[in-house]
Amino acid sequence: MFAKYMTAFLILLAPLSRLSAENPAEISLYPNPAIVGEPVQLRLVSSSDHPLIKQFPEIENISWLKGSNTSLSTSIINYKKTVQAETVYSLIPAKEGTYTIPSLVISVGGKTFESEPMEFKAYERKFRIAPDEGGGSGKDGGTAGLDDLVFAKILLFSDKKSFYVGEEINFEFRIYKYHEINMQITWPSASSDGSAVFKDYSKINKECSNFGGPRQFQEEIKGRLFDVFAFPSAFRAIADGEISLNVADECQIRVPRQRRKSLDDDDDFFGMMDPFNRFKTINRPVSAQLKGLEIKPIPPHGGKALFTGLTGEWKMSGQLSKPPYKTGEPITLSLNVDGIGTVETLKAPELKLEKFRVYPPEVEKGANTTAAVQRATIRYVIIPLKEGKDNIDIDFSTFSTEKGKYETLNFKKEITVKKGEGTSSQIQVYADSGPSLGEASSAQAQQGKQKKSMNTIFYLKKNDGAQLDVPLWKNNIIMVIILLISAPLMVLLNELRMARNAKFNSDPLLCRKLDAIAGKGKMLKKLKNAEDADFEHVVLTDVVPYLNDLKGLPPGTSASELVEKIENEDIASSLRTAGHMRYMPGGSSTDKKEMKKKLLAALKSYAVVALLMLAGFSVQAGEVKKSAVNLDEAIAAYDKGELEKAAAFFTSRINTSSPSPVMLYNLGNCYSRQSDYPRALVCYERALRLEPRDTDIQENLNFVKRKLFLPIAGPAQNPQELIVAIRDSLRPDNWLMLAALCWAACGIVLLFRKRLSTSRLVAALAIPTAGIIIALAAILSQQSGTYNPENAVIIKSSTPLYVLPSENAEASDIPLKGGEDVKIIEQRLDWARVRSGNVEGWIPSNALTRLWGDWNGFLKEE
CATH class of the missing domain: 1.20.120 (Four Helix Bundle (Hemerythrin (Met), subunit A))
Structure with a gap:
């Protein structure tokens, strides 16, 4: 037994004895022969310093792994020091066969030499198949390669050979593994040649937005029982022609670790000392491709029907709000659609009706975008302008992919419009979408004139009213004197303060x-x-x-x-x-x-x-140069359509230390008329944060959001929205002033503490104390919400989202659209890492603008 162990020890020392001055490093491969798809170690051993490969050769079907592992061991025997420096590189063979590693240029301790070519063989790993269980086709075990035991397929849920542009194509990505194999899978990744958009499953699957949750079952193939993992998904083509689809997954298989055979078959010492290291995990990528799928364009749309952009199998129905109908009062026209397809392509067509004022439509999509049957509603607000009977006759259409033609809904209804008593206060008018504000005011003025001509005087008032002294100047003489003295004084003090601040800020x-x-x-x-x-x-x-x-x-x-x-x-x-x-x-x-x-x-x-x-x-x-352009000239340029000139003036009037909400509002109007809605959105958002109760800013902001198909601000629908609305009705400095006033009120109450009982004192202090707490909580909430400088908006349409801060990096399939809200996670010079929903990536810094803060950067971008 001792002789056997001594022999093993000498064998382990053999590589060191073969080191020479000519080849100062020993090269070996482990394991040899190798296994396809598994790492092979190229070991370099030297007695002086760590050997390093200067350049890796390119070998067909061989991939070199990045990095290396180094180790250093020192032993002293009989006062003789021995050093063993080892460097290990890894490579992976992709196919079975014989491979030759050519001469390698290796550096050891500053010296360079070339190694001898090396040859090794790679075999496909074979798995032992158990005898057939449960009455299969009768396989009696044997062995099989990994390609036969782990593979993937793409299954289309349709027998059609061709599809239309915009049609939702459902498929399933299936991973098959032999049931005896211990394997773990991850979420697959899907890609196309740029002509497909995948369905968004992020609402039900936050870890992988392109696929739904997998279902598991077993399937017998050629007498072997396989575990199947099926991932549902769908995509739609955005261009005609042939389309290619690729889905891949990175699996991990647990296989027995290859061990050196014991010197004595009867001696199980080595195996006994290795109970937790008998298996290893290898990566096994699986993928499936879908090629040659024909995509046909949708036929041109003809006729008077309004196309909704929906492709698939849809049912449509229309309805009007309940009568009575009166002039000047809104009527809601609803178009309901439900069917099989995707609602992402839904667009609300422009509606034109004589004798009616039509406002921009609202689109409401079903909350569950992954359901088999999709639903959506388009609502139009129409206002009758004349009384009498009228017919509403409208045709809407969708494209049926089964029939290959357009399906039309004819909505026809006769209504009777009565004379209205006045214009409803609930109507909201949006510029550039239907009649203008001037036309609306003109119509209201015309209705007012008609009403006045019918009723020349108003009815008697029933209250006594206040008594007045004569002459009239005696009624408010004291208040008039106070205002006459205080107003000029306050104006003078304010002017002096502004002049002093102007000097400081300008120099x-x-x-x-x-x-x-x-x-x-x-x-x-x-x-x-x-x-x-x-x-x-x-x-x-x-x-x-x-x-x-x-x-x-x-x-x-x-x-x-x-x-x-x-x-x-x-x-x-x-x-x-x-x-x-x-x-x-x-x-x-x-x-x-x-x-x-x-x-x-x-x-x-x-x-x-x-x-x-x-x-x-x-x-x-203190001297200030006069501007070459004044406000009147800017307004005149705006009226003439010289929007760039007007925008330049409004931008120059925005002070970074004290921005004007009026100038921001005017600048947003310029961008809005230029159809640059994302930049207009930023201007209105910033202006609204400066003047949160300005209704003109809010209405224009809602108009821009409608253009960008974003949710608009409306009445609070639940207590949480109500609290947020109350919070944002004041700026942080207003809340701070309120907290200061409550603090002063506490001091006034404490002045009279000896005249109040304990219960009254506590009650009197509770109200201002609660005001302080509410004001400070509102400030903290606004700093992390509405006034958070990390909130930004995409100002460029179709901005790609990159994995790394480089235009050469991989980009997401679905770009960010203009006006989309994002949150800035990190910013580096020309790049910013942002998060939109559950998606995170890098975009150029000039593609976004913050909604608050960084006024210098905001004006620079403008």
Whole structure:
């Protein structure tokens, strides 16, 4: 037994004995022969340093894995040191056969040599098949390769050989594995040649949006029992021609680990010491392709029917809201569709009816987009303009993929319109979508004139009314005097404040000078109280920065540079001497005291002179150049259709430190008229955050959202929406003011605490305290919600979402559309990592704009 173990030890040391000066590294392959699809280790062993391969050769059906593993072992036997440095590279053969690794250029300890070519064989892993169980076709075991035991298929749920553009094609990706194999699967990934869009399953499957949950069953194939994992999915073609589809999955198979055979068949020592390492996991990619599927274009649509964009098998029905119908009051026309297909292609056709004002439609899609039967509703709001009988006759159409032709719904209904008593307050008018605001106002004015001609006077009022003194100026004389005095005073104080702020904001140099003069006393006090040992330090860290700010020199100007620009010789000599003392210690205490006294006197007189110079400078800094274009000219340009000129003026009037919601609103109007709805959306969103209760901004924002098919803001439908609406009715600074007022109210209550009982005092304090808590909670909620600078909007249509921050990286199949909300996760120079729903990736920074914050970047993008 001892002889056998000694023989094994000598065999393990054999590679080291074959090292020579000519080939300073020993090369071996393990395992050899190799198994297809499993890593093969290329081991390089040296007695000096780690061997490194300079360049990997390209070998057909061989893929090199990235990286390497290194190890170093040292042994000392009989005072003789032996070093073994090992580097292990990995490669994977893809097919069965004989492979030759050509000469490798290997570097060891700075020396380079070429290895001898190596040859090895790769075999397909064979699995032993158990005898047939349960009355199959009668297979009596044997062996089979992995390709026969693990594979994938794509199953179409249709016998048709061709499909139409936009038709939803349902399929199932199936993974088959022999039931005795221990294998784990992951979510598959689907791709096409760019002419298909996959169905979105993200609402029911957050881990993989292209597939639904798998179903499992067993199937017998050629007498072998397989476990089947079926993943449902669907896609629709967006272009005619032949389409290719590829679905892949990365599986992991647990197989027995190959071990060296024991030297003694009767000795199970090695196997006994390896109970947890008998198996290993290998990656097994499986894929299936669908090629040559013919896609036909939809025939041209003719006739007067309005095409809804739906393809498949659909049923349509229409209905009107219940009568009575009156002029000026809205009527809802609903088109309901349900059937088999996808509602993603649904588009609401433009409706034109004589004697009716038609507003943009609303599209409501079913919540469950993965159900077999899909549902959607298109609602039109129409307003009759004239009384009497009228016929509503409209044709809507869908395309039937089974019949290969258009199916039409004829909606016809005769209605009687009565005279309305007034225009409903619930009607919302959206510019550029139907009649304009001017037309709506004109119609209302015409109705008002008709009503006035019929009723010349109003009915008597039934209340007494307030009594008035005569002459009339006696009624409010006290309030008039207060307003006459206070109004000009407040205007004057406000103008002075604005002029002072304008000077500060327009000239940062002036701010530095004033800050330096304000901190002069603190600086002189610190210099006066400085110890002799700290004199040089105080001069360099306090006096020099003070003089830099006072002179308007760049921050960080050194004392030596400052000496050349100081007119006062006493200050200049003191700074020069202090700089020298820093590097030549040991000066007398008397010299430092005299210098300190001399420097203090010079600084005091110098500050007075600088203040007088600053007065003249501030007058010059306060001058503001007049703009070449005023507001009237911008409005005139807007009326003439010169939208770029008007937009440039409104952009120039937006101050980054105090933006105007009016200018943002006007800028959004320019973009809206240019049909640049994503940028208009950003302008309105920012303006609404500045003026949250402005109804004009809200109405225009809703109009833009309708154009982009985004949900609009309306009445709260549940308590949560109501709380959010109340929260966003005020800005954070308004909530802060409310909290301050409640704090002051608490103080007033406490002034009278001795006159109140304990219960009344607690009740009186509870209300303002609750106000403080609510206001602070609203501020925190807004900072993480509406006013969060990470919220952004896509401003470019069809923006691809990349896996990595590079245009050469893989992009998602479904790009981001203009106006879509995203959240910025990370930003790097020209790229930003964003999240939209459950999808995350990289897009160019110029493709999005933040909804709040970063005003400099916002104006730069504009």
